[in-house]
Amino acid sequence: AQSVSQHNHHVILSEAASLELGCNYSYGGTVNLFWYVQYPGQHLQLLLKYFSGDPLVKGIKGFEAEFIKSKFSFNLRKPSVQWSDTAEYFCASFLGTDKLIFGTGTRLQVFP
Amino acid sequence: NAGVTQTPKFQVLKTGQSMTLQCAQDMNHNSMYWYRQDPGMGLRLIYYSASEGTTDKGEVPNGYNVSRLNKREFSLRLESAAPSQTSVYFCASYGDTQYFGPGTRLTVL
Numbered sequence: 001a002q003s004v005s006q007h008n009h010h011v012i013l014s015e016a017a018s019l020e021l022g023c024n025y026s027y028g029g030t031v032n033l034f035w036y037v038q039y040p041g042q043h044l045q046l047l048l049k050y051f052s053g054d055p056l057v058k059g060i061k062g063f064e065a066e067f068i069k070s071k072f073s074f075n076l077r078k079p080s081v082q083w084s085d086t087a088e089y090f091c092a093s094f095l096g097t098d099k100l101i102f103g104t105g106t107r108l109q110v111f112p
Numbered sequence: 113n114a115g116v117t118q119t120p121k122f123q124v125l126k127t128g129q130s131m132t133l134q135c136a137q138d139m140n141h142n143s144m145y146w147y148r149q150d151p152g153m154g155l156r157l158i159y160y161s162a163s164e165g166t167t168d169k170g171e172v173p174n175g176y177n178v179s180r181l182n183k184r185e186f187s188l189r190l191e192s193a194a195p196s197q198t199s200v201y202f203c204a205s206y207g208d209t210q211y212f213g214p215g216t217r218l219t220v221l
Contacts, residue, residue: 043212
């Protein structure tokens with residue numbers, strides 16, 4: 001079945017550490033991929049998206065993601081996290097349908 | 113330009129009561145969605161509407177009904193609320209990307 005997987009459920013980092021959150025999808029066709037962030041008590045906000053072209057996508061707040069088609073992956077990265085990055089992060093894709101399917105999310109805690 | 117709006121923000125129901133969650137968008141988007149968010153389970157799609165006049169089931173449609181009233185509005189109805197429907201509900205619309213409403217926190221006692 002088509003799905004989006006996030007294997008890191010809970011990540012704890014110190015400020016200035018580097019971040020990489022995994023996202024994999026199962027679908028053999030063309031995909032649109034998204035990363036969303038949800039700060040405590042708020043709704044989801046778009047961090048970045050990939051539709052086509054350069055597989056290295058830069059988003060807001062210093063985040064970037066790399067689409068690797070051969071690995072069916074779209075991992076999110078940030079070179080140096082801040083306490084304000086504490087949030088939940090969701091990967092999502094349409095997987096060839098008109099339904100946006102979300103991963104189960106990764107909770108990131110950043111300690112000063 | 114308010115984006116996606118939802119009402120109410122909070123609601124407490126007793127088991128068996130009914131209610132309708134309202135959602136509206138002012139971005140002229142064709143597609144609209146209802147999700148529920150539960151701890152550890154991410155966002156699960158309840159129903160969606162690819163265009164005015166059409167609705168389709170998502171991953172977890174049981175216990176819910178929807179109405180795409182017009183292009184702007186997409187409502188979610190719980191006919192007989194159950195404690196398992198305690199959740200945070202998000203409405204969303206899709207244009208070049210998906211925009212989310214602020215959410216409705218529903219508790220069913």
